[in-house]
Amino acid sequence: MARLLHNLLLLTVRLTFKIRVFGYWFLIYGYCVICTGIALLKLWWNIIIRPSTTFQWTIRETPPACLNDTSLGTHCYVRIKESGLRFHYVAAGERGKPLMLFLHGFPEFWFSWRHQLREFKSEFRVVAVDMRGYGESDVPPSTDTYSLDYLLTDVKDIVEYLGYNRCFLVGHDWGGTIAWLFAIHYPEMVTKLIVLNCPHPSVFTDYTLRHPSQLLKSSYIFFFQLPRFPELMLSINDFKALKSLFTSRSTGIGRKGRWLTNEELEAYLYALSQPGNLTGALNYYRNVFSFLPLIQTEVRSPVLLLWGERDAFLEQEMAETCRLYIRNHFRLNIISGASHWLQQDQPDIVNTLIWTFLKEGEGRKNYRN
Template identity: 30%
Template sequence: MSGERRVALSTGIEMNVALAGPDDAPPVILMHGFPESHRTWREVAPRLGDRLRLVMPDLRGFGESDRPQDVEAYATDTLVADIFALADALGIDRFALVGHDWGGAIAWAAAIRANPRITRLGIVNSPHPLIFQKSLIEDEEQRGASQYMRAFRSPGMEAGIEAMGFDTFFDKSFARHVDMARISPSERQIYIDQWSRPGALTAMLNWYRSSHVVVPLPGITVDLPEWTLRAFPKIAIPVRVVWGLEDKALLPIQLQGIGEIGDDVDVIPLKGVGHFAPWEAPDQVAAALGPFLAAD
C-alpha cells in the first residue's frame, strides 16, 4: 500500500492513514480489527482502488497511530468520533463504512446512531452488538469461544504476552484463524515491531477493557443486560455482511436474525474462510464489497 500519512484529528490524536484510489471516486473508510492495522486491507485495496477512494486508518491504539493509555480513551463514542473527525480532516462529507472485527464494531455503532453522513455499511466478520450480546448469554458454544475476551481484559495480560514473547503471541493470535503460509516473514515482523512499542499492548487491549459487552464464565446462568431488552434502532442505510463461515471466534450464530437489523441487509457467506477473511479470501471479499460500495 502507498500514500500513508499522519492526520491530526479534532478528537485530540494523530492517526496514521493509508490512502488509495481516485480522489473523485466514492469514498470509503475501511477499519481493521485486533491486533492489526490498516494492513488488514493490503490484499483487498488493490482490488477496489480503481473505482473507490479508500481511506484505511490505523485506528487509535494500533499501528502507527497515537496510543492513549487510559481505558476511558477507548469509549465507543470516542472511537466513533475519530471516524467522523478523520473524514472532516480529509474533506470528506458523506462516505461508506467498512469494518472487520473491532473495526466492524465501530462501524455498527456509527450506523446505529444514524448519522446521515454514512451512505452504506460493509461488515466483514464482525457481529451486530445486539445479536452478539444475546449469543454470549444464551449460547454456550459462542460463550466458550469468547472467553479470550475475559483474558484480554485482565490487568496482567500485558505481562503475560511479554513473557511468552511476541512471536508466540503472533502464532496464538493468528495460527488458529488463518493459513500461516500466507504471512511473509517481513509482514510478520511489521506486526511484531508495532506491538513491541511502548504502550502498544495496553492501547490495543483497552479496546476490550472499555467495552460493555458482558462475557460470562461458562456454565453459569446470567440475565440478559437491560439494554438488550429495549427497542433497538434499525439501520436505514444498505448493509452488506460478508462472513467467513469457518470463523472460530465468531460463530455462524452471529448471522441468525441479521436480516432483521435493518431495512436493506444482505449476507454473503464465504465457505472455507475463517475470521481473517480479508487475508484469506481477498478476491471474494473485494467481489462482495466492490459493486455494493460503488453503487449510487
C-alpha cells in the same frame, strides 16, 4: 394508601434493577476470575514444565519493507483538533472520488486491508486508518479514552477531515463493531455498510448470554479485563501467543487461502511491539461491557455482511440473526474455508463480493457524495 403502594412499587423496581446490574457485573468478573485461573495454570505449566519460557520480547525498530510498499498508497497523518490525537492512515486513489474508509480489528492495524487498498483504489479514495491505540496513531494511556463516544467521534472527525460528509464504511472484527455503531449513530454519513466477521452488537450480546458455546469462545474478552496480566501473556516468548493467533491451524490465516508470509507476520509484530500499543489494543475490550447491553437500534444503511465459515471466535448462527436489525437491503455471504481474517486469506472472493454489493441498488452513478 395509594402513595404507599406507589412508593413500594417504585422501590421494588429500583431494587430489581440493582439486582440485575449486580448480577450482570458479578457474572462478568466471576468469569474473569475463572479465565485468569486458567491463564495462570498455563503460565505455571510453561515455567515449571517447560523452563525454556522467557518473559522477554523484542521491540522491532525497523519496519518491514512491505509496510512501505507504494502500491498500497501514501502514508499520511492528521491531528484531530477536538481530541488532540494524531492519527496515521494510508490512502490511495484520486482525491475527490467517493470515500471508502476501512476500520481494522484486533490485534491488527491498517495493513490488514492491503488487498482491498489495491483493489478499490481505481474507483474510490480508499483510506485505511490506524485506530487510536494502534500502529502509528497516538496511544492514549487512560482506559476511559477508549469508550464508545470517543471511538465514534474519531471516525466522524476523520471522515470530515478528509473532506467528505459520507462514506462507504468497511469494518472487520472490532472495526466492524465500530462500523455498526457508527452507522446507527450517524446514518446520514454511511452510504453503504460492509462488515466482515462481526455481528451486530445486540446480536452478539444476546447470543452470548444464551449460548454457552459462544461464551466459551469469547472467554478471552473476560480475561482482557484484567490490568497488565494480558499484556504479559500475549508478549512472553517474543509474542508467541500473537504469532499463534495468526498462524495456527485453528485460528490462523490461510488454511485454505493465502498464507501469511514471514514478512507480513513481522509487520504485525512490529506494530504491536511498539511501546503502549498492546495496552491500547486491549483497552477496547476493557470498555466493551459498559455499552454493549445498551445497543438495541436498527441500521438504516444497506448492509453487506461477510462471514468466514471457520471463524474460531464467533458462531456462524449469529450472522443470519443480524437481519433482524437491518431496515434496508441486507446481503449475507458465508465464505467457505475462510477464517476470521477472511479479507486476508480469501481476498479475491471478498473483493468480488464487495464489488457486487457496491453495484446493487443505487449503481455506480450514485457513488459520489
